[in-house]
């Protein structure tokens with residue numbers, strides 16, 4: 001599993017590597033652009049203001065929202081990613097911090113209309129994912145929505161099938177979402193598949209579809 005120094009080294013090439021895997025429709029980034037676009041469009045349709053991005057990386061998604069006038073907040077543990085994203089979004093509130101230890105203090109005092117996490121939470125164990133996401137649900141405004149776009153599967157069987165097809169390319173250190181195994185923890189949620197290896201989990205604070 002990459003640590004913050006690993007992500008520092010990957011930062012300058014990150015967008016290019018992701019683009020290649022997505023264009024070739026191969027694991028792990030098959031569906032990446034579709035997923036980011038869908039989250040972007042869902043947020044644009046709402047009268048949202050404050051957006052929190054967990055593991056924002058180079059800021060591909062949040063920069064577009066920033067340019068549309070949304071207030072952008074975020075947390076990432078890579079110095080280099082924070083630097084790259086801050087250059088694109090100078091008036092955003094981007095914090096350096098390891099989310100496996102929770103949110104940094106500067107982000108806990110705010111409420112958010114939407115919380116995004118794309119291709120970042122697979123660094124947490126399933127137990128820690130549930131604990132952290134529940135903390136995030138507590139920070140949503142009424143009608144708020146969490147959008148998690150990641151390598152993710154509806155069932156364990158789907159994951160195993162993808163793993164078998166990927167063979168030696170499969171990353172055994174990453175812990176991918178299996179929606180069936182966490183959905184009881186989040187009754188107001190749904191999973192939408194965007195490729196053989198990825199999808200979006202939407203979680204609403206209230207019992208209203210987002």
Ligand SMILES: C[S@@+](CC[C@H](N)C(=O)[O-])C[C@H]1O[C@@H](n2cnc3c(N)ncnc32)[C@H](O)[C@@H]1O
Nearest residue numbers: 007055056057076077078098099100118119120
């Ligand atoms: C694969 S990149 C995804 C970047 C961006 N969200 C995207 O969709 O392109 C994962 C990001 O999460 C950050 N990250 C991974 N583990 C983290 C942790 N424990 N705490 C904070 N940031 C983390 C990395 O630094 C990196 O910027």
